Amino acid sequence: MCDDPSSSATDPRRWWLRDACSRLTTRESAVSSLSAAGSRRLIRKLETIDDLSSDERSAVEGLAMTERRIRADHDLVREGDRPSQCCLIVEGFACRYRILDDGKRQIFSFHMPGDIVDIQGMHLPVLDHDVGTLVTCDVAFIPHQSLNHLIAEHPRIGRLFWRDTLIDAAVFRAWMVGMGRRPAKAQMAHLFCELFVRFELVGETKANTFQLSATQGELGDALGLSTVHVNRVVQELRAAGVITLARGTLTIDDWDGLAEIGRFDPNYLHLHRRGAA
Amino acid sequence: MCDDPSSSATDPRRWWLRDACSRLTTRESAVSSLSAAGSRRLIRKLETIDDLSSDERSAVEGLAMTERRIRADHDLVREGDRPSQCCLIVEGFACRYRILDDGKRQIFSFHMPGDIVDIQGMHLPVLDHDVGTLVTCDVAFIPHQSLNHLIAEHPRIGRLFWRDTLIDAAVFRAWMVGMGRRPAKAQMAHLFCELFVRFELVGETKANTFQLSATQGELGDALGLSTVHVNRVVQELRAAGVITLARGTLTIDDWDGLAEIGRFDPNYLHLHRRGAA
């Protein structure tokens, strides 16, 4: 983790984060609690995958969680870490990514309230990529032990986590299609559709609007495009009248049009509840 | 499945498969057995993830399997299927892919003996992509029921499958890095390194050589490149003296050179045994 600004500053591969960290002036606030917000978020997320019994819900509420506020552009976990806890996003927006030796970055996924970003750590001892915040986030840390106990007592919840992992992989595949075989405009439209549906599921939309807390450069790192090109494609989508994007707020003005441009078919998200389409 | 050539011929989206299927002159041979070869392959594969006890090994040997020979360019499972069994590759080479509405194809992963290509089907009722053979394959079909029983009796094996799924996702991420942020030459070199390591693990290499049963067009569909460009990049790698590729045989003449070009670091494969590097 990037608690200490100097830790990343000494790592030459982390130049972009070093800059980010050097802006840090105060320490993170570390608040320990059972995080009612955290379990509420997690329950809501799990219920997008399948129903929970009241018994299962209260078991999730019993998870041990330590909630902390993490500033923007800080890592929650790093490649090579051997974590003993999982990170649940309670508020904010985070991403999984990898930095290449030439300084380029590839973002693999975006994460929103309710997402556990490193469930992987429960089964593979060492992480193969980083997870970082894109804005200030409230993050609940859940000991593996506590999760293992939950799953042992409630095997159905274990299966929900497995399904969540598989949906994660399905999202990777959808991104691969965009990067490998689709023009930038379609790829970006598809991403916006995906994010809208996922935000909608966890109650983070207002009408046709949601907070897209990523810069155009960060969108480029996710789509495999340059900042400049992202900007031009955003303008194309604006000109097509399908979206409005300003100051971190994305409004979908014409869902059908956007979905058509992105050839968006939400099947791959394996929604349990009806999607936004 | 594409047992019947006409089934795909009627699907307008399947033009490339229709061509492939129309070549079919004889029916598949369907041989039912307990497939000693299948369980041997599966055991070997699982042991690349973690050790198995002799008890666990014989439990895997007890899995119900029906082995069949499937011709090249046929689907094992299709998007929208609700499979009741898993497909284990016993011999051959297969891939997961998706066809876009403009006829373009994106291949998500390659699969070799020992791989179960649709473990996903055990937890998500409906498949979101296709799986097809690239050459004639021997495939063992294992009922979900039988696998569920195995996992219930041997939870450690269940955890191995979970780890395998997570490694699968790690491979997706590695490909995403290549597609989004690396030049074609590095991306291709990385793929060749990955395939070599994976073939080596399951005993399918001879010295520095393995069968790469994919055309340059298929490699392009995996890398997000055109056939023509694949050809030119292959030639660059040949000229660099790192590989020989002819008639489906890939020889790595200079592992260090190839790994350097592809910035290949096998950590993401989470190998239990020592890799080929």
Added chain:
DNA sequence: CGCCTATTTGATCTGATTCAAACAATGTGG
């Protein structure tokens, strides 16, 4: 041999990158 598919080569085009600079928004300290 003749057919089919895969590989290779050449020429041209284009989507996207890179470089450079202006502009807008937001925040900070005096």
Added chain:
DNA sequence: CCACATTGTTTGAATCAGATCAAATAGGCG
């Protein structure tokens, strides 16, 4: 509350990696 610093967005111009189109060559096989 303004001056200034910082980050993010936008625009323009030049360039390039890789796509596309077209056609030749080479293997593999009945």
